[in-house]
Amino acid sequence: MSDTRTGTDAKPVKKVVLAYSGGLDTSIILKWLQTTYGCEVVTFTADLGQGEELEPARRKAELLGIKPENIFIEDLREEFVRDYVFPMFRANAVYEGVYLLGTSIARPLIAKKQIEIAERVGADAVCHGATGKGNDQVRFELGYYALKPDVTVIAPWREWDLKSREQLIAFAEQHQIPISKDKRGESPFSVDANLLHASSEGKVLEDPADEVPDYVFSRTISPEEAPDTPTIVTIGFEKGDAVSIDGQALSPASLLARLNQLGHDNGIGRLDLVENRFVGMKSRGMYETPGGTILLPAHRAIESITLDRGAAHLKDQLMPQYAELIYNGFWFSPEREMLQALIDKSQEHVTGAVRLKLYKGGVHVIGRTSPHSLYDQDLVTFEEGAVAYDHRDAAGFIKLNALRLRTLAQRKKRDGA
Amino acid sequence: MSDTRTGTDAKPVKKVVLAYSGGLDTSIILKWLQTTYGCEVVTFTADLGQGEELEPARRKAELLGIKPENIFIEDLREEFVRDYVFPMFRANAVYEGVYLLGTSIARPLIAKKQIEIAERVGADAVCHGATGKGNDQVRFELGYYALKPDVTVIAPWREWDLKSREQLIAFAEQHQIPISKDKRGESPFSVDANLLHASSEGKVLEDPADEVPDYVFSRTISPEEAPDTPTIVTIGFEKGDAVSIDGQALSPASLLARLNQLGHDNGIGRLDLVENRFVGMKSRGMYETPGGTILLPAHRAIESITLDRGAAHLKDQLMPQYAELIYNGFWFSPEREMLQALIDKSQEHVTGAVRLKLYKGGVHVIGRTSPHSLYDQDLVTFEEGAVAYDHRDAAGFIKLNALRLRTLAQRKKRDGA
């Protein structure tokens, strides 16, 4: 087998941990690693809630010659939501005003698990199936390097010379990789999915002037198809994280799954976006984040009565930077961790319940309560006789806030302007 | 007539310009100014699109003894939208994540006009009808002081001792001020309105756990009542400002009015919010901003293809601060003007059209085009033989971005952590 790599500086690799979905593309990569690097391949398949069975991936890996002890399969749904999705939602993070970072937030966890397995099995390399034009390669690799600085990273899409769908199929056929019928032609769009969202991009979505065709959506029905009657739901929060729905305590992943169902049924969470990639170009994507689109305004609503203004505004000010760090792949960076420390510090009293109306694509906050409310009327009257708010205080408040503006106006007058 | 002021430091005032709506409250203020300060009163009534006739205000002012040359009535709708609303929307400004600043943005214009009239008629004082617990007093007065530093500001609600509805009504009756029937009892909520929005707060809205009753809304039908068929609309932009709807060029105020109608008809723009006031407490308000709620995502969408990432992210980063300045009343401050210069600098190429689907409370961007698009596929292939994107570049890009993270990881390893 000839070397299909275009680069010339590939290092010898002994053992590589591949992020393996069981699909055609990562199966081709698996085989390509074996034939090109001549190395032992370890597969890692994770359930992050993408909605696919994992056992077929095990069978396929075995079929492609992976030893049973080199096949790792793990259900990461709870860890994903608890340690990645929820911390991010504490920050109310959105990228470029709207994107809920569904793809971005999953990458660090996969990278972390690959590195953990690499350490366990003594692998010297890791490999992912992200392309050379996207953000995901960056997110995977920054994660790898941050956790194992001496690791060798293999990014087949940047290395091989399989330039077309035809060549990939030919390579697969040559190596007896099973190909399902629908994978033979080029897909009209590509999909990434996990418990937080599904994203689609590519071909049919490439012209940002054209509406996203309905068949692209998989996680939601359209607002038009949603029921004519609103759904009312109450989300309970503790220290910034959602913990219950309509009074029923739920684990993080179960809770998000429940919100996803509610979002799906009410046509909630579709987003059509042109975004700026970290690698420098604009791309157009379609996102479906049904549960997250409900969770964000709910979290903001519980914060609205439990967070002080100073805390809330500081969070709002730093949010775009925090979101950008996650989008760009810097989850395992000191600055993300510092911002997380700041954010988490603010969530101690973010406890209570938010009532929402879900209706044909819309999420409407209609009520919020908290045992730690700062809104409570009683609070603003203080105990020992003092009146909390004397409206005459406002005069002084305004006067001193105005002082510098008056000084500026005096200067303008003096300057004859 | 005895002095109804509680303060003792009131200065003598010769002539005062009152922001006069023609309603009961400002009529009482008018009379109170005459009786308490014994000064000449000049009324200023503006049409900012609040949806009320102005001529009744003239007649009422005359009835209360104001000389015709002291009655100023002005249609400010175009100026309001062109010089205040649109510059603010260039910034995608929202306060605390959601509030479109509909009340905040109107105050500086009213303040400016009052001061202009004060200069013209030689008045030494200005007066507004905002209460002592809210933000509007701050916004008015910061505007006054910034434009005329030596002006005397009269804020009756902070000064007089008319403590209850009964006392106000008694004062009105005593002074032959006409009182319409529905004003005799205490209103279940209070309203502020202009071309951008209507806001309501008070009594029936006070408990943030309770849903806003339907009768509070005046600018929108409910999502449930909205048509079952979506409305498709195209908004044209030039240099960051909306200039046309479905191809028809419209003046700023006409355009916003049209968007308001579209929003109204599709149940768009209701917001139930607990917000943090500048004066230090939380309050619960209900806002209806039908047109603005359509305009914001449309502006973001046209920016998404015409703004560079660096420009877009800088704007996002500074937006919360810009919004806070407007909310707090610092429109006429150097820092707001500096931020505006930064924002306006970015809008030169923000030209094009955005197609939206309006449906039962939702605003969905479904397409965007621009003659200045940065997304255009042709753009990324350069003329003289250079290839714009070589995916091998990504390897170097990632490596150098990872370098500091790898160094940190090496330290961790070395430290035995």
Next chain:
Amino acid sequence: MSDTRTGTDAKPVKKVVLAYSGGLDTSIILKWLQTTYGCEVVTFTADLGQGEELEPARRKAELLGIKPENIFIEDLREEFVRDYVFPMFRANAVYEGVYLLGTSIARPLIAKKQIEIAERVGADAVCHGATGKGNDQVRFELGYYALKPDVTVIAPWREWDLKSREQLIAFAEQHQIPISKDKRGESPFSVDANLLHASSEGKVLEDPADEVPDYVFSRTISPEEAPDTPTIVTIGFEKGDAVSIDGQALSPASLLARLNQLGHDNGIGRLDLVENRFVGMKSRGMYETPGGTILLPAHRAIESITLDRGAAHLKDQLMPQYAELIYNGFWFSPEREMLQALIDKSQEHVTGAVRLKLYKGGVHVIGRTSPHSLYDQDLVTFEEGAVAYDHRDAAGFIKLNALRLRTLAQRKKRDGA
């Protein structure tokens, strides 16, 4: 004794904790509290390193009729440096580019102690001697309110009608308060001092065009008087805090005192500044911060080899806001605590030693070492064969960073600009 207060809304007070220096002004306040409020006065005198004996304050308080159990005297130097000065220096905080916040940082601690004593003795009020035009009144009172929301605050300088030096002296004589000779006339400037700094402002400093006269300085000799030979000193750091000088471990207060001596002797730490007060006007002050002026560049230097770029730049970006919070008196606010959490998170590895040359007013970093250095040459070569830095990576790094700029340039060309 007639009421000397101008306000009319003073509440009855039973017991008040006064921040008492033992000097003439606070002695007048003490007596004024007794005569005006008719309340029991508790004095609190703290040693924050201002350089005055505390026992005379006790004797004077007794002389003025304070019961021994109502006299509180405490040495706060270690707590001051450890819990206030050092956390602030972790942030490299400077206000308006230069001011090291020496006065600002002492106020919260005094406020906290007053409140603690108030809780212990059952006092319902606290009192400070700061004037009505300055920042200190704000800092004291925000501290009081944040720690005991129902406390009554007495600010004599805003309340009484003792308008001139003569009236104060007369009041003192009337009440048998001892007056030292030099206090009879008006002081040419006023001083605040603690272990971190001494500040002076007022009369002779009022014209910012005029040089500060030499007699104003008390903590430093002038650079011209300083020795012709440089002093070399090494400061040791652990987790962001200075812990030793020239190898000798020192407690926080002892360390700062030692640095003060070094600064004094080398003419270091004088600052002549026009600053913007929180209350709205500009003021001109003179500050002497000998030790702090050495500590700041030393801390930056140890950070320069132990902090990652991402962490360092995030700190730099947020520093002005952190400094402003302290300057404005918001030490006990959620946002200051959130920023502190972020800052402290970054300091884990800020350990090592910095060598400095002190010479005639200048502080020059001449060397730094750390067991946790990120600069270490060995670090940048990784173990398993990988080369940390391939200069060809730079090409890809630049290309992708340039991509959006090239796209913009293509647009410019296309637009014919």
Next chain:
Amino acid sequence: MSDTRTGTDAKPVKKVVLAYSGGLDTSIILKWLQTTYGCEVVTFTADLGQGEELEPARRKAELLGIKPENIFIEDLREEFVRDYVFPMFRANAVYEGVYLLGTSIARPLIAKKQIEIAERVGADAVCHGATGKGNDQVRFELGYYALKPDVTVIAPWREWDLKSREQLIAFAEQHQIPISKDKRGESPFSVDANLLHASSEGKVLEDPADEVPDYVFSRTISPEEAPDTPTIVTIGFEKGDAVSIDGQALSPASLLARLNQLGHDNGIGRLDLVENRFVGMKSRGMYETPGGTILLPAHRAIESITLDRGAAHLKDQLMPQYAELIYNGFWFSPEREMLQALIDKSQEHVTGAVRLKLYKGGVHVIGRTSPHSLYDQDLVTFEEGAVAYDHRDAAGFIKLNALRLRTLAQRKKRDGA
């Protein structure tokens, strides 16, 4: 002649504009371009105040076979200071707390001139002599791409396989490039210089624990050698830029040269720094910026009396980001231009004079005056009877600022904390 490039993707180049100093290294590059690319070489030599004659560069270029019409020599000193240095000083820009960006700010201008010449002579490529590990390659190339997106960039240090000093010397000898004696051995440090500064890095500076040896400095005498008598100097400013020294109007470059002389003579402007490079590693450098080190505090001082607090704090907040953009090479980016618009907007009244004392390495502001001062005592008393500052206003100001802190404290009490 064999190809000395390691890469394989070099495009054919017809004509290249080389940033040519006339020194050994760029002469080797010149010859390497001719032999490797076989292309026509155009040299560009600029006077940015580096302190070298330009005519020798012309003669050397001719000697190496460059046609006279392909030799471009330009004196850029005034443009450099007026359009690059001064705009940057309006921002008070410092990188990582201390570095005055002397190298960073020169690169965009050189890049711009190279591109202008490329457009004029029809060149399709540009070339610089910066190495593959530093920041300068990024700064040059981002400039090139931003101004001519289709240009081919040649970076010899990343391309050739001349790996050692010996190989370079051998190449030079082989091609009859004159070699001065002192260039034969490896230099103990490398220098970059322009009118703003000289920087040194490399070999003898590599250990950050070791003091910079005295022979590295070229632009300043040491503080110890400086005169025992202070020098007093007054800098005049107009709209944020320095325009005169001791009353004498000077052009930008002349003014900076004069400040450099003053700084040199007083031992001012040495900086020993470990900094974080954009390409990911830390480096240790030594900078001499004599004039800039005087200019920065002078500019801050004139701002201190002419800028409003809101404007000043906004500038301080954004400065680190602005400095980082320049450091990283993004001078020609929309975000830098947006920040510049914001900064320039603030400088309209930054006019006046600042008096400084220069003494043995120190720069001490001792006075400032301005016709537009906001400090002026007269300003704070307003004309029509109003008193600008009533100290009773402070009570209300504090009360409302404290309100949210009191509410928080009430919650803490209620929660039993």
